[in-house]
Amino acid sequence: MTNFSISTRQFDRFGMGLSGLCLVHCVATTVLFATLASAGGLLGSPLIHEVGLFIAMVIGAYALVDGIFEHGYMMPSGVGGFGLGMMAGATELGHNGGSAIVATMVGVGLLALGHRLNELARD
Template structure:
């Protein structure tokens, strides 16, 4: 029987992915509030490349954390829920870029997708425990 290092632990990936999900929600809400207060402001955090990089990291962590968990414990429900969240986040990127929370729907659907993804990681974490 082999022992996993702390970095290889599926729980570590799920916790990291859940933390990233939380940071994404904070970013989306903070951006919406920021733009509501200062409508003429642009910057790095609202640049589409920032969102594309964030989605790429979320997909990578989802594949590693959720995929490894499904292979280890055999439950596909966390993988399915997490994949739905990633799909919602990817779909939100096709919407017009928002300057407010409900304007084009991008921020709203990103936040919903992040929540669904975090729920998938939580299910995965619970199945591993």
């Protein structure tokens, strides 16, 4: 019988990769909105943002909180949690202007930094 387990380090790496994909999504959506308004509507759908935020919250909560128990440092979790908060807050800004995009990108960057700090604290 095979014992299947995913390490928290793998969750941190997955979280960092997901953060990178989110940044690509934000930039692609902005470019598509600027050039092809009808095609940009699909990527700018609120459902995509809500599902993405939910996935980020689940992975971030698991990996960052588990890191506190593993290495004892709270800073990675604090940085990542602040990033998640910025991402959640950005969903309430709507698509008026670029403030939601900037807030989301900063939040994603902070979440990725939190995952990286978590990974470094384990070493």
